[in-house]
Amino acid sequence: MVVGQEKLPAVLVPYRGPQSDPEIEDIFVYMRPETNGVLGESTILRVIERCPQYRVEIELVYLANIPGQFILENHIVERHYAPKLHFAVLGKRACTPNIRRRFSEQFGVSFDDAPVIGSFEALRVLKLRPEELFDTWVDPSDMLIVSGQSIKRIDGYYVLNYDLPALLHKNSKNTDIAVMVFRIRTGYPYFADLVERMRQGLIAEGLLNPAMHSGRAFHYSKSPFEQILDGMGYLYASGGEPVPLEDISFARYLLQRGVGVNQIIGALRNPVALFAAEDGTLIEESLINYTFHDSYTEALRKFHRMVAQYLTDR
Numbered sequence: 001m002v003v004g005q006e007k008l009p010a011v012l013v014p015y016r017g018p019q020s021d022p023e024i025e026d027i028f029v030y031m032r033p034e035t036n037g038v039l040g041e042s043t044i045l046r047v048i049e050r051c052p053q054y055r056v057e058i059e060l061v062y063l064a065n066i067p068g069q070f071i072l073e074n075h076i077v078e079r080h081y082a083p084k085l086h087f088a089v090l091g092k093r094a095c096t097p098n099i100r101r102r103f104s105e106q107f108g109v110s111f112d113d114a115p116v117i118g119s120f121e122a123l124r125v126l127k128l129r130p131e132e133l134f135d136t137w138v139d140p141s142d143m144l145i146v147s148g149q150s151i152k153r154i155d156g157y158y159v160l161n162y163d164l165p166a167l168l169h170k171n172s173k174n175t176d177i178a179v180m181v182f183r184i185r186t187g188y189p190y191f192a193d194l195v196e197r198m199r200q201g202l203i204a205e206g207l208l209n210p211a212m213h214s215g216r217a218f219h220y221s222k223s224p225f226e227q228i229l230d231g232m233g234y235l236y237a238s239g240g241e242p243v244p245l246e247d248i249s250f251a252r253y254l255l256q257r258g259v260g261v262n263q264i265i266g267a268l269r270n271p272v273a274l275f276a277a278e279d280g281t282l283i284e285e286s287l288i289n290y291t292f293h294d295s296y297t298e299a300l301r302k303f304h305r306m307v308a309q310y311l312t313d314r
Helices: 038-050 068-073 076-080 082-094 097-107 119-125 130-135 164-169 188-204 224-234 249-255 261-269 296-303
Strands: 010-013 025-031 058-066 116-118 143-146 149-154 157-160 177-184 218-220 272-276 282-286 306-309
Touching: 025 038, 025 224, 025 249, 038 058, 038 177, 038 188, 058 068, 068 076, 076 082, 076 164, 076 224, 082 116, 082 119, 082 157, 082 164, 097 143, 097 149, 116 119, 119 130, 119 157, 119 164, 130 164, 177 188, 188 218, 224 249, 224 261, 224 296, 249 261, 249 296, 261 306
Parallel strands: 116 157
Antiparallel strands: 010 058, 025 177, 025 218, 058 177, 143 149, 149 157, 272 282, 272 306
């Protein structure tokens, strides 16, 4: 659809509205620009349609095509990755005490003395293009995932969130994105198996290198809080207007249990936080990662154990 000169999202299967049953989750799946197209989209849908649970425990409740121009003009990708961009831009200055400690444990060097740089600075220092930085292979011992951030050792430098420049660079006005929402009763373990089947299907169609992770081809919501984040960027009504936050299933679940809109938005904008563990110790982690594959009930329980946040939204 076009209003004036702006192309708006084309909604092919309208969103059904929120599901409040805590045993049911809405999982967003959207294609990366390099694999988006009718073949990639149909491959994903074919995997779902062939599983025995389709239409019984797994339903397609939303399908839309989001124009690349619309994504760029509304800064959807930048907003989605804003907390990680904070680290990618500031580099060493953004690192928390936990990141500094885990860094020294992983790499065996002093954090204070190490050349830790953000990925945008790394493009200049290492003289690499975004895709080259993304594709640089390193041994697992040269990688660290901590507090929702990634650190990759390349040519003696430690690069924070090496993937961000490529993720931003791939999006253009010509790269539309197919977005699907699957409403599932089977839980994340079963859906994770479907994700692998999707990856194999894309490999068979020649759309994905067999050595590559599924994340190179498509994204899927890996936690209830990421479901909200995905909904805020990619969930639209038939007229092209965004679906209100309160109509995203997990957000509705939280609101019905006393969590306010500002609390939800604040948690997503500043997800790196301290959580009180059962033994009384504090755990530093990204809320998105900390609630990985959790049920709504478990994700809410962990949310209530958040005692402090690091401000990345400034």
